[in-house]
Amino acid sequence: MSEKPKHHPLVQPLSYILGTWKGQGSGQFPTISSFNYIEELQFSHSPTKPIICYSQKTWKLGSGEPMHAENGFLRVKSDGVVELVVAQSTGLVEVQKGKFDGDEKVIKVESVLVGNAEKVLILFKSMFY
Amino acid sequence: MSEKPKHHPLVQPLSYILGTWKGQGSGQFPTISSFNYIEELQFSHSPTKPIICYSQKTWKLGSGEPMHAENGFLRVKSDGVVELVVAQSTGLVEVQKGKFDGDEKVIKVESVLVGNAEKVLILFKSMFY
Numbered sequence: 081m082s083e084k085p086k087h088h089p090l091v092q093p094l095s096y097i098l099g100t101w102k103g104q105g106s107g108q109f110p111t112i113s114s115f116n117y118i119e120e121l122q123f124s125h126s127p128t129k130p131i132i133c134y135s136q137k138t139w140k141l142g143s144g145e146p147m148h149a150e151n152g153f154l155r156v157k158s159d160g161v162v163e164l165v166v167a168q169s170t171g172l173v174e175v176q177k178g179k180f181d182g183d184e185k186v187i188k189v190e191s192v193l194v195g196n197a198e199k200v201l202i203l204f205k206s207m208f209y
Numbered sequence: 210m211s212e213k214p215k216h217h218p219l220v221q222p223l224s225y226i227l228g229t230w231k232g233q234g235s236g237q238f239p240t241i242s243s244f245n246y247i248e249e250l251q252f253s254h255s256p257t258k259p260i261i262c263y264s265q266k267t268w269k270l271g272s273g274e275p276m277h278a279e280n281g282f283l284r285v286k287s288d289g290v291v292e293l294v295v296a297q298s299t300g301l302v303e304v305q306k307g308k309f310d311g312d313e314k315v316i317k318v319e320s321v322l323v324g325n326a327e328k329v330l331i332l333f334k335s336m337f338y
Binding site: 126129131135146149151153155163165166167168169171172173174175193195196 | 255257258260262264274275278280281282284292294295296297298300301302303304322324325
């Protein structure tokens with residue numbers, strides 16, 4: 081008997097992102113003071129579906145107070161097309177579509193829908209690398 | 210010194226939903242065979258924000274194969290208004306708005322935005338009780 085695959089075939093090329101990624105960052109926006117934060121990204125996967133479960137959390141550096149959080153799914157299509165659907169703690173929902181470049185190990189997505197946003201007009205053009 | 214509050218004041222009336230809820234259900238849709246499933250809901254909260262982090266997963270009864278999953282946030286406003294933002298493993302994003310009735314302990318929300326849905330026109334009118 082062959083062993084059950086660990087990853088869905090469509091997710092296999094992206095399997096290097098699975099797991100927990102933690103780091104430090106800084107943010108600047110025109111309307112608020114700049115800030116430093118801790119960021120954690122989690123990517124998990126069940127091999128029966130071409131879907132990666134995604135979550136992101138940030139905390140203030142120093143106090144450890146929670147800041148932003150977002151959850152969603154990275155959906156991998158048969159032709160290298162990827163789709164990221166996200167709900168954010170700020171109340172936004174977002175759909176991003178793009179491509180995975182297996183040679184460069186780059187995922188580039190662009191926002192095609194931002195919903196429930198009162199102030200935000202454009203969020204970001206590409207998300208992670 | 211007073212003890213730090215366990216919940217944000219706006220979340221306090223809703224704190225009874227916090228934790229993990231697991232149960233069994235059955236589904237019928239006109240276009241597919243009826244099915245039985247295990248469902249798990251998780252509601253977690255950090256006391257510095259009036260936000261409850263929400264996740265739902267279902268598995269096929271018997272085989273334990275993962276079925277649907279969704280993640281998001283229940284945002285509690287100052288006037289009893291609640292807003293649920295959700296990303297689904299099917300690729301949908303959704304915004305639901307409604308009210309929390311503290312006397313009856315009922316949360317009633319209605320869909321105000323369904324994004325990235327190819328087939329679904331109306332999902333549900335009220336979500337949980």
